Amino acid sequence: MQPLTGLKVIDLTQVLSGPYCTMVLGDMGAEVIKVEKFPSGDDTRRIGGFEDNYNFNMVNRNKKGLQVNLTMEKGREIIYRLVEKADVFIENFRPGVAKKLGVDYETLKKHNSQLIYCSISGYGQTGPYCQKGGYDIMAQGMSGIMSMTGETDGRPVKVGIALHDTAAAVTALYHILLAYIYKLKSGEGQYIDISLVESGLAWTVWEAASLFSKGEIAEPNGTRHRMIAPYQGFRTKNGYILVGAANQKLWELFCKHVVEKEEWITDPRFITGNDRVQNVNELEHLIEDVFSEETSEIWLQKLESVGIPCGPIHTYAEALQNKQILSREMVIEGKHPRGGMMKMLGFPGKMSKTPAQLRSPAPLLGQHNDEILKELHYSEAEIRQLKEESII
Structure with missing residues (x-):
């Protein structure tokens, strides 16, 4: 039944x-x-x-x-x-x-x-x-x-x-x-x-929160998150990947063990989560400069090895052929x-x-x-x- x-x-x-x-x-x-x-x-x-x-x-x-x-x-x-x-x-x-x-x-x-x-x-x-x-x-x-x-x-x-x-x-x-x-x-x-x-x-709960609390009107933001950075898609040597370093711990792991740019942790532009959101343009350019040196596959391996949420940007056909999707029927x-x-x-x-x-x-x-x-x-x-x- x-x-x-x-x-x-x-x-x-x-x-x-x-x-x-x-x-x-x-x-x-x-x-x-x-x-x-x-x-x-x-x-x-x-x-x-x-x-x-x-x-x-x-x-x-x-x-x-x-x-x-x-x-x-x-x-x-x-x-x-x-x-x-x-x-x-x-x-x-x-x-x-x-x-x-x-x-x-x-x-x-x-x-x-x-x-x-x-x-x-x-x-x-x-x-x-x-x-x-x-x-x-x-x-x-x-x-x-x-x-x-x-x-x-x-x-x-x-x-x-x-x-x-x-x-x-x-x-x-x-x-x-x-x-x-x-x-x-x-x-x-x-x-x-x-x-x-x-x-x-x-379903627009975050956007409503920004409008009601601060009077901010949500605008197009590409793949970026409105309140977290880095949390978006980035260009690599051969395509794009998604990175979600959504808290301070993940951000520091990202700097130390993925891009090997430990100096970013103390950079005044990126010290706090809010700092990173306010300076997301500069942050995106810096990350993509590093990511352009290797393929998506290599960066995904590095991100996964230290537990940072990440993933590919599939075409729809690729999504329906993904082993995770298929294994879950x-x-x-x-x-x-x-x-x-x-x-x-x-x-x-x-x-x-x-x-x-x-x-x-x-x-x-x-x-x-x-x-x-x-x-x-x-x-x-x-x-x-x-x-x-x-x-x-």
Whole structure:
């Protein structure tokens, strides 16, 4: 048994934020029914120009697939029947769309008063921006994260991954689990409102600390840390490496045993951690002058030999071929009915009693229509009629 075995989730989300959240619920044992729009399904199915592509399959494993036309009353009736026995309902429509479709919280809680209902949107369900369309890149801009990413004096840079989408997924995930714990104690469901902007903004704790305490506005800083030095990437003879001499002890080990510049320890510019941050430009130039004499591999060996945190800067392909990543089973394989054996990312949390499991690949479009409807006591004739009427 897995930790969420028995939890029933109705998933009306698409693309990334919602599907990532429900994927993790499914990985941990929840029964997730992914409801896709009629006739095209999740928009992600068409990214790249072909159906059932890797993008879709990456975040929709461990789910059953149901395709329903929610613009028709008979389609909404299917959702109402599903909700009667569900624990969680999650959607990521633009605010107001769920109500137009008849699947908003106020409507669904009439069918199940204990329902946990989660909405994910760009800016949240309230406020002057609530009706705006919000994608990850807009959230990165509004949260200020894009303004502090990249090199000094450079153009604003988007974080290399869909940061706010994933942050919203994780934020939705733990709020759903908190609501589920509350439901187990009280018997009551509730409504959860998750915003892409706020989910990423909540992670900017160091930047907020600087602003609130000293009025300092975070700016692009390359690979440097805002409050620690040396803690960044440095150029070597053949590439770049990362060094994290994050305290005085590590700094002195670095000077004595790595770069062999013991005089830096007493240099007035670098005596304290704050001194090193204030003079990070000079420090970076001095370190890179020394690092340019040897390869990345040699410097990493020296750093590791004295216990200074360090590492390479991988390409993404190199990351997924790294022996540490592979030994921890962060690349797994599963068989897809159309794609054959497909690689995907593994499970980041390693639980000793109730580990995550790959039980099934992402569903084909409408793959489990008949199975799910039969469980809802639709007859063969009724299912056939629903197909003829373009409800499913």
